[in-house]
Amino acid sequence: MDKTAACRVLLVDDHPLFRRGLAQLLEDSPHFTVVQELENGNHLLDALHSQQPQLLLLDLNMPQQSGLELLQLVRERQFPVRIVVITASEDDDDLFRALAMGADGFLMKDTAPAEMLESLQRAMTGKIALNPDSVDRLAQSLRETATTNSQNPALSSTGNHPTSALSPQPYTPDLTARERQTLLLIAQGLNNKLIARKLGISDGTVKVYVKSLLRKLDLHSRLELAAWVHKHPDATSLEL
Structure with missing residues (x-):
């Protein structure tokens, strides 16, 4: 099998099987x-340099x-x-922290083989690789967060974020009011048609x-936008 153009993968897992x-x-x-398998992270940096995966x-958990x-x-x-x-x-918490720290995907070990390969290929195209259940969990938490912030404006203004596992970050990008409203509605799980109807x-x-x-925001997908709101709860303190 010719693998000249195949994606180079470095695998780190402490379970041999x-x-x-x-x-x-x-x-x-x-x-x-x-290109290489590691049982822990002791030689990870060396492997990244030498193998360039x-x-x-x-x-x-290692x-x-x-x-x-x-x-x-x-x-x-x-x-x-x-x-x-x-x-x-x-x-x-693990799911949210991984995405907030820059992971390009979060997949379960019991993922079906065909779905695993498809998800990893998706990650290589710049998309976030998630199992359907993880997407549901993320969307539900984002909706709960948006609801909590809308009902308790003080939580957003002070940076407290009880439903998020992520540490609040200061809101700095220069977004227009309409962009911020759109961002909030994306975090609530609305598609473009529903956002358009909501905003007229x-x-x-x-x-x-x-x-x-x-x-x-230097992001690549709607899911990343939703995850960004989790890191920046003050971005959802908007009046619609």
């Missing part, structure tokens, strides 16, 4: 090639350094690699606002 199984799944695909797969600690380390060093967390954890504008205008938000 799962690690070998995932590596075999990737090797059987024409789209991926595993395009995709890093991180287990979440001894010595957790997947989140390694994720933060890699992002701080600004390695040009896409990172997907693969875990058995169903904790919402056309679908085309909403698309312009969404593109502007992605550009100004």
Whole structure:
């Protein structure tokens, strides 16, 4: 099998059986090639330098350094690699923190093989790789957060954010009032048609606002916009 153009993958997981199984799944695909496997993060930076992978797969719960600690380390060093967390954890905090720290995906270890490959390919195209259940969990939490903030404006203005696992960040981007309103409605799970109806504008205008938000916030998808609101709760303290 010619893998000249295959995505180079570095895999870090302390469970040998799962690690070998995932590596075999990737090797059987024409789209991926595993350049190295690690059982912990001790030699991760060396491997990133020597192997120059395009995709890093991180287990979440590992001894010595957790997947989140390694994720933060890699992002701080600004390695040009896409990172997907693969875990058995169903904790919402883990999901939100991973996305907030720059993960390009969060997949469960019991994901079906075909779905796993499809999701990882999606991550390599600049999209967020999530299982349907994780999407539902994220959307539900965002809706609850938006509702809480709208009912308790003081929480947004002081930075308190009881339903979010993420540390509040100062709101700094220069967004227009309409862009902020659009951002809030995206966080509530509304599609463009419903946003247009809510704001009394056309679908085309909403698309312009969404593109502007992605550009100004340096994001790539609506899901990333919603996750951004989780990091910046003060961005949802809007009057509609």
